Amino acid sequence: KAGVTQTPRYLIKTRGQQVTLSCSPISGHRSVSWYQQTPGQGLQFLFEYFSETQRNKGNFPGRFSGRQFSNSRSEMNVSTLELGDSALYLCASSARTGTGELFFGEGSRLTVL
């Protein structure tokens, strides 16, 4: 069974640009979550989608948005990039709700110059 796939793995952007990251969950998983990982703040929850609906949102500005498609694939978008948005963005999928057993991808490493 294929794991969670994230694309692109690495990308470099400049301040003010926008970026779209993609996540393909494990087949059959309907819950997709996004996390930001930085050396300064650690792992922080961005948002969670289930059956194309945003079920929960973390404490991030409106520049961070996401969506989920009918095939459970998800994208997240960051607009008007800032230097502080440089991070590893991790996507996780799950077949269950409420337990915390998530399957993470290897992440998309974003560098903002």
Place this chain on the structure above:
Amino acid sequence: GESVGLHLPTLSVQEGDNSIINCAYSNSASDYFIWYKQESGKGPQFIIDIRSNMDKRQGQRVTVLLNKTVKHLSLQIAATQPGDSAVYFCAENMSGATNKLIFGTGTLLAVQP
């Protein structure tokens, strides 16, 4: 301003010894507590979880202990191996209706051969 990197606590153990990694959590209402392992360049990997109505749960070479009185969670790894070297995160799921996890800062486990 410039962000300061998290100073990860480090646990250094000899191969074959038992390891104990500790975590303090914040929300007494959390329903599930989880341990994740993150190797360099990879996403977090689920190890084991424990529900709030339990004190102990065992897996393969791992045991998680939950002390709700002092809001403390620990992960015990038996016969630690070089492949166990990684950063270990505790996490809590505050709602049974979502997969939103709150992660701790992490502990670096270094296994000496």
